[in-house]
Amino acid sequence: MTDPGEVVVPIRADVDVVVARQKIRGLVSDLRFSGNELTLIATAISEVARNIVSYAGNGEIVMRVIQRGQRRGITVVARDRGPGIADIERAMKDGFSTSRGLGLGLPGSKRLMDEFELVSEVGKGTEITMTKWER
């Protein structure tokens, strides 16, 4: 479970959002990410972690180094057992928010990463899986 290429951060309060985005820098230190890319990943983590705090109350962020052929990357999973998202299509539109946000969190995070998948079921929770590959 706890291999060195994986970090799990429980998300319960706004301070955990900061913890999650700080942990990523240590985890990917030997991957070939530029400072720009690191900031993009940290920002995307910040957005999905905040979504957990705002909508579900608690959940977790799992970050792991992955490899596909010669290519390495980082996968971030944001998971909660919150209310779920009723209208995913709408949630992925810029400017749509049901809380205090700008409504850029989900669509914005998708733009920051290379791959982005959102699975959600009303009443069960939400799981976002997003990946960034080394150039």
Add this chain to the structure above:
Amino acid sequence: MRASILKQNRFLIASVQGSMSDADLVELRDELASGVRRHRSTGVIIDVTMLDVMDSFAARTLRGVAQMVRLLGAECIVVGIQPEVAFSMVQLGLTLEGMTTALDLEDGLDALEAGVSGQGNLL
């Protein structure tokens, strides 16, 4: 709070630390609003040089600070947005609409001084 606020003449200079939680950002907003009133400040500079990430909540809160400060009759300038943070903000789709920004603290102070010379805040 993970930010320090320094009073310099009629300006308040807030230096944000590396990572600000939502609560830290909200506290900064409230401290600046009460500080402007207490010190009769005409300008506020928020220095984000050290800030690791500007996400949608941070951007929204800073926009709120700027609007509040302006309603109190002072000007607000955000300085020191790092190139990689700016890059990330653009990708995310964040704008600091209606906000004044400057490259660094020095330019920010110059802008405030130029703007407030003579008759209040013209910036």
